[in-house]
Amino acid sequence: MRELLIGNAAVARGLxxxxxxxVSSYPGxxxxxxxxxxxxxxxxYCEWAPNExxxxxxxxxxxxxxxxxxxxxxxxxxxxxxDPLFTLSYTGVNGGLVICVAxxxxxxxxxxxxxxxxxxxxxxxPMLEPSDSAExxxxxxxxxxxxxxxxxxxxxxxCTRVAHSQSIVETSERVLPEDKPYEKNPQxxxxxxxxxxxxxxxxxxxTRKLTEYAETAEINREEYGxxxxxxxxxxxxxxxxxxxxxxxxxxxxxGMIHPMPVERIKSFADKVKKVYIVEELxxxxxxxxxxxxxxxxxxxxFSNIGELSQLAVATAFGLDEPQxxxxxxxxxxxxxxxxxxxxxxxxxxxxxxxxxxxxxxIGCYTLGSMPPLNALDTTLCMGASVSGLHxxxxxxxxxxxxxxxxxxxxxxxxxxxxxxxxxxxxxxxNSTVIILDNSITGMTGHQQNPTTGYNIKGDxxxxxxxxxxxxxxxxxxxxxxxxxxxxxCDAVLKEELSAEEPSVIISRRPCVLLKSVKAKPALTVSKDxxxxxxxxxxxxxxxxxxxxxxxDIDATLCVGCGVCTQMCKFDAIK
Amino acid sequence: xxxxxxxxGVGGQGSLLAxxxxxxxxxxxxxxxxxxxxxxxxxxxGSVVTYVRYGDKVYSPIxxxxxxxxxxxxxxxxxxxxxxxxxxxxxxxxxTQQIDPMPVxxxxxxxxxxxxxxxxxxxxxxxxxxxxxxxxxxSSRAVNIVLMGRLARQLDIxxxxxxxxxxxxxxxxxxxxxxKAFELGYNFGL
Ligand SMILES: Cc1ncc(C[n+]2csc(CCOP(=O)(O)OP(=O)(O)O)c2C)c(N)n1
Numbered sequence: 092m093r094e095l096l097i098g099n100a101a102v103a104r105g106l107x108x109x110x111x112x113x114v115s116s117y118p119g120x121x122x123x124x125x126x127x128x129x130x131x132x133x134x135x136y137c138e139w140a141p142n143e144x145x146x147x148x149x150x151x152x153x154x155x156x157x158x159x160x161x162x163x164x165x166x167x168x169x170x171x172x173x174d175p176l177f178t179l180s181y182t183g184v185n186g187g188l189v190i191c192v193a194x195x196x197x198x199x200x201x202x203x204x205x206x207x208x209x210x211x212x213x214x215x216x217p218m219l220e221p222s223d224s225a226e227x228x229x230x231x232x233x234x235x236x237x238x239x240x241x242x243x244x245x246x247x248x249x250c251t252r253v254a255h256s257q258s259i260v261e262t263s264e265r266v267l268p269e270d271k272p273y274e275k276n277p278q279x280x281x282x283x284x285x286x287x288x289x290x291x292x293x294x295x296x297x298t299r300k301l302t303e304y305a306e307t308a309e310i311n312r313e314e315y316g317x318x319x320x321x322x323x324x325x326x327x328x329x330x331x332x333x334x335x336x337x338x339x340x341x342x343x344x345x346g347m348i349h350p351m352p353v354e355r356i357k358s359f360a361d362k363v364k365k366v367y368i369v370e371e372l373x374x375x376x377x378x379x380x381x382x383x384x385x386x387x388x389x390x391x392x393f394s395n396i397g398e399l400s401q402l403a404v405a406t407a408f409g410l411d412e413p414q415x416x417x418x419x420x421x422x423x424x425x426x427x428x429x430x431x432x433x434x435x436x437x438x439x440x441x442x443x444x445x446x447x448x449x450x451x452x453i454g455c456y457t458l459g460s461m462p463p464l465n466a467l468d469t470t471l472c473m474g475a476s477v478s479g480l481h482x483x484x485x486x487x488x489x490x491x492x493x494x495x496x497x498x499x500x501x502x503x504x505x506x507x508x509x510x511x512x513x514x515x516x517x518x519x520x521n522s523t524v525i526i527l528d529n530s531i532t533g534m535t536g537h538q539q540n541p542t543t544g545y546n547i548k549g550d551x552x553x554x555x556x557x558x559x560x561x562x563x564x565x566x567x568x569x570x571x572x573x574x575x576x577x578x579x580c581d582a583v584l585k586e587e588l589s590a591e592e593p594s595v596i597i598s599r600r601p602c603v604l605l606k607s608v609k610a611k612p613a614l615t616v617s618k619d620x621x622x623x624x625x626x627x628x629x630x631x632x633x634x635x636x637x638x639x640x641x642x643d644i645d646a647t648l649c650v651g652c653g654v655c656t657q658m659c660k661f662d663a664i665k
Numbered sequence: 666x667x668x669x670x671x672x673x674g675v676g677g678q679g680s681l682l683a684x685x686x687x688x689x690x691x692x693x694x695x696x697x698x699x700x701x702x703x704x705x706x707x708x709x710x711g712s713v714v715t716y717v718r719y720g721d722k723v724y725s726p727i728x729x730x731x732x733x734x735x736x737x738x739x740x741x742x743x744x745x746x747x748x749x750x751x752x753x754x755x756x757x758x759x760x761t762q763q764i765d766p767m768p769v770x771x772x773x774x775x776x777x778x779x780x781x782x783x784x785x786x787x788x789x790x791x792x793x794x795x796x797x798x799x800x801x802x803x804s805s806r807a808v809n810i811v812l813m814g815r816l817a818r819q820l821d822i823x824x825x826x827x828x829x830x831x832x833x834x835x836x837x838x839x840x841x842x843x844x845k846a847f848e849l850g851y852n853f854g855l
Contacts, residue, residue, distance in 0.1 A: 095688050095698060199703065223699075223726075256726035257688055257700040327726070334725040402729035413731030415749045416787040420777045422746045425766035427676065427711035458709065463771045628771060633710055636770045647805065 092262045098253040101224035101260050102163075102191055103128035105231025107135060110267040111159040111189070115140045115149035117506065118535040119165030120200035121254040122193035126163050127538075130547045134265065139538055139547050142473075142506040143168035147175045147190065154188040154244075155280060157271035159235050163191040166207045167472065171507070173210070176244075178282050180214045181290040183242035183297075185271050187235035190216075193249040196371045197398035202453065202472065204397070206372035211246050211349035215294050217301050218246035218349040219310065220326040224258040230310065230346065235268075241297055241304075248348065250371065252327040252398070302350040310346030313359060314338075321363030323356065323376055323387070327399075328369045334401040335410065351379050360385045367392070371399050429458045431634035432610070432650035434529050434600030437574035438498070439466040440630055440654070441581050447496055447588075450483060452476035452508070454500035455533040455602075463631045467498075474499070474507025477524055481511065484520040492521040493588045496596075499524070502532035502540040505555065509564070515593050516565035523587050524566075524595045526557060527574075529602040537604070561595045568594035575600060577657045603650050611651025616642045620663035627655040627664065667720035669728045670816070673747045674739025675764050676713045682834065683737070683809040684715040687816075690830040691719045694822060699726040710767075712743060735819055737812050740764050741792070745780050751788055758815045759784075760795040760808060791815065798849040804839075807846035814850025824851065 096104065102125045106114065114137045116126040130137035140146035146162040153160035164172060169192050179188075192210070195201040211218035219234055221227040227249070234245040278286045305311060321341040324332050329344045343359045345351060360366050360380075368377045368389035377389035392407045393399060402413065429436055439459040442449055443466045451457060451467035452475065460467035469479060476497035484492050499508045504526050515522045532538040539545040544554035561569045568590055572583050580598070587594040601608050613634075621641045628635060634648035635655060642663070644655075656664045670687065672680045681702060688700040696719040703713050716728040730749045738744035738759040751757060761781065769776045777783075784790050793815060799807040810831070817827050828844060835843050 093692070095692050095700070097702065252701065252726055255702050257698070257702070258723075258726065259692065259698065330724040330726065400727055400729050401725045413729065414753055415731035415751060416753070417749050418745050418780070418783050418787060420745065420780060420783055421774075422742060422780075423766050423768045423774045423776065425675065425710075425712040425742070425746070426768075427709035428767045430709065455709065461767070462773065631767065631771065633767065633770060636765050637772065 094260055094262055095257045096224050096260050097124060097255055097257045098221065098224045098227040098249060099124035099255070100128045101227035102231050102247060102249070103132070104260065104262055105228040106161055106189075107132045108228070108263055108265050109159060109187070109232045109235040110265060111135060111161050111235065113150065113153040113158050113160040114138070114162070115146040116163040117141070117143045117146050117168055118532055118538045119168050119193070120535055121195055121251045122163045122165045122168070122191060122249065123535050123538070124254070125191055126547070137547050139540060141541055143172040144175060147172040147179070150188055150190070151175060151179055151182070154184045154186045156186070156273050158186040159268055160186055161189045161191060164193075165201065166192060166194045166205050167201065167203065168192070169207055169210055171473075176210070176216070177214045179244050180216050180294055181282055181287055182280050184238055184244060185273065187238035187268070188244040189231065189234045189238060189247055190244055191247045191249060193251070193254050194372070195251050197251065199251055202470065204372060206375060207248055208348055208375045209373070211248075215298050216244050216246055216349070217241070217347060218248050219346055220248045220348045221253055221346070222326050222329045222344070223253065223256070225260045226346065227253060228260050228262070233310065241301055243297055248326070250327055298350050302352065305347050305350055305352040306355050308347060311352060311355065312344045312346065314342045314344070315362070316340045316342075319363060320365040320367060321359055322367045322369055323359070323380065324369040325376065326371070328371055331399055331401045331404045332369050335404045335408070345376065348375070351376065353383060356380055356383060357385065360387075369393060369399065369404060426461060427458060428461065428633050429455065429631070430603060431632050431648040432603040432652040434574045434598070434602065435459060435527050436464075436630055436632065437577055437654050438525065438527060438580055438598045439464045441577060441584055442466050442496065445581070445584065447584075448491065448494055450476045450479045450495070450497040452497070452499040452503050453534070454503055456498055456500055456527050459498070461631070463629055473503050474511055477508045477511030478514060480522045480524065481515045481518065481520045484522050496523045496525050496588070498527055500533070501526060501528040501530065501542045501557070502538070504557070505541045509560070512561065512566065512595070513564045520593065521591065522593050524593070526595060526597045528557060528597050528599045531602045531605060533602050533604075537602070557597055566593055566595050568592060569597065570594065571597045571599055573600060574598045575652055575654055577654065603652070611653075613646040613649035614644050614651055614653070614656065614664050615646075616644055617663045617665065620661050622661050622663070624660070626658045626660065630655060630658060667718055667723050669733045670717040671728055671733045671736045671747060671750055672715040672717065673736060673743045674713055675743065676709055676711050678739045679806060679809040680713060680715050680739060683813055684717055686810075686813055686830055686834050687717050689834055690822065690827060691717070693826065693830065697721060697723045699723045701726040712746060714747065735816065737816055739795075739808060739812065741781050742766070742776065744790070745777070745784055748784060748788060754789075756789040756791060756819060757784065758791045758812060758819070760812060761792050762794070762796045762808075793850070793853050795850065798853060799846055802846035802849055803842040804846075807843055810843045810846040811850035814847035815853065817847070817851050
């Protein structure tokens with residue numbers, strides 16, 4: 092069937108058609124939809140693992156048992172899973188194992204723009220990079236075959252533009268591979284030094300064989316045109332090159348980005364007068380081509396920062412600049428904001444009001460760093476708020492303990508906050524940890540997590556009780572507050588900051604965007620009672636603005652959370 | 666020739682349904698189609714953009730400055746934000762609705778009051794109050810379909826085809842409202 096699918100849905104379709112039966116992932120833009128779409132096929136068991144390391148290890152176990160299996164993550168998730176990754180390269184697989192990793196050049200939704208291709212090289216695991224949805228489907232199926240043939244995990248590398256662009260795919264039926272029962276094989280699966288020493292040469296030999304494969308593989312493709320220069324490219328950059336040059340240009344399109352062929356690149360270079368490399372982020376192909384002694388032009392011409400595009404390619408080659416109109420008026424920016432009624436807001440207002448230093452984390456609640464709340468001081472990576480707070484307080488001692496907290500979401504806490512809390516407890520810092528529990532993984536579009544009581548299919552599941560968990564790791568003071576109640580937030584924050592031992596405050600209210608949360612009637616401002624003091628504006632609620640000198644509430648946005656009514660000394664908001 | 670259409674607006678305004686509808690329609694018409702969406706961070710009330718490109722063979726999924734044949738904007742400030750992406754003889758279809766971005770809400774800057782006037786001096790603008798038309802059709806959420814109705818005037822595809830595609834993408838209970846919204850957008854000003 093011909094269908095229009097986003098790249099991530101095409102990968103999911105590839106998983107289905109390849110007979111993959113186990114998928115374990117942790118969400119992260121732009122990789123999330125692969126697992127969400129895969130979960131729609133009843134034949135595939137899918138789950139949200141607490142983090143990427145767990146997901147990859149689940150995939151390892153499922154592969155050892157002989158099933159085709161997959162784990163998906165965003166680029167930074169691969170850092171979390173790097174430990175199993177490097178040794179998984181040694182053990183190899185039983186059932187085919189595919190790791191989907193999605194990069195985010197341009198940082199549409201990420202904290203850095205690392206280039207995952209380096210991981211393929213460093214861990215000696217082959218990596219395929221599709222350039223549209225049709226290839227995403229095809230490469231995913233191929234990845235399973237390569238995985239089993241060469242006894243290796245295989246990467247599918249996506250990027251935002253391939254992951255989130257719809258293009259046409261041809262779908263076919265699911266074909267189940269034969270079951271491969273587990274056979275005990277300590278030399279392959281128990282990676283102690285004696286065995287790992289035997290596996291490492293295997294890995295090197297495997298890379299040699301894969302390089303040989305790359306010399307003839309169809310996923311690497313030469314297209315000769317009449318121009319006298321040639322372009323080596325991959326993924327979405329291939330599309331930009333074709334958009335600019337059409338059939339006229341000679342292209343070597345690498346579908347397999349690691350390992351790369353040697354002879355094929357040399358012979359391509361021989362046939363053209365000049366070689367250009369068009370790739371996003373680092374000069375990964377360029378380094379390889381140069382290592383073969385081939386003169387080529389890459390990052391001298393293209394930035395290693397941000398995304399490329401057809402315009403970037405055209406401009407670099409000195410083609411015509413486009414013509415366009417623009418307005419002279421300054422167009423105000425429109426940054427993302429915390430939603431009206433977001434439960435994070437009440438706690439952030441309390442922290443800002445008390446001038447607290449806040450070590451932050453990653454999620455919707457990172458938006459608390461924006462004006463007017465300006466409530467955050469740091470954001471590094473998932474989990475770093477809790478461990479960072481401990482370090483900050485060890486360094487600051489009494490001077491910082493009563494004036495500093497960290498904030499972390501429920502999903503992020505389960506991902507990697509809990510180990511930091513163990514450290515606070517074990518190595519005794521008088522730290523105050525605030526868990527912003529909105530009962531969902533908000534930022535990435537509402538995925539269930541171990542604290543929500545539901546699994547990926549929406550079926551009831553074990554619900555990790557945060558209070559019990561925090562107590563179990565040795566925190567005696569665990570408080571729960573309602574972030575819609577500003578007085579309560581203020582009182583409990585002050586109490587816990589002045590306590591002489593570590594504490595956890597759970598700020599609990601479900602995300603207003605959840606279907607199960609019913610909005611209350613929108614609030615209105617009495618123009619007569621409004622004294623224009625702008626106290627309500629301090630909340631940074633997108634539903635409240637000043638019109639003709641008076642506060643005004645947008646009824647289409649307001650969900651009646653009532654936090655602003657507590658800000659108004661004149662009872663003007665009802 | 667590849668045609669390029671941009672759909673821009675404020676996160677949460679329903680541009681995803683519009684691009685799904687358009688994508689489906691263009692595939693049925695036999696075109697090669699690419700639709701580039703935005704997910705994640707920017708959906709939280711930020712400025713969002715979707716690219717739709719179609720033709721015999723489409724390579725790039727994104728649209729660059731000076732490339733778009735048509736920009737459909739769900740909000741007037743967004744029309745101004747993306748105008749550089751319009752081709753010289755392209756047209757902007759925009760909703761006249763005003764949604765204040767946070768810097769305006771907190772008083773750090775002002776919403777440019779005459780933005781539509783300035784836009785109209787620079788490029789071809791087709792402005793309509795899509796929110797009122799949507800409400801007239803029965804739901805303020807049908808703004809996206811009102812605007813698709815307007816777009817239908819620009820493309821060479823019979824309205825019956827649009828209506829079939831619409832039936833295929835919206836839930837049965839919302840078909841009537843959306844068909845009405847489509848018609849109101851299509852016929853506005855006639
Ligand atoms: C290692 C890693 N994996 C995944 C992500 C993507 N990501 C960013 S925040 C987040 C979860 C946010 O959920 P939660 O902590 O519950 O906060 P909320 O958004 O609901 O406020 C995810 C999955 C990431 N940034 N880093």
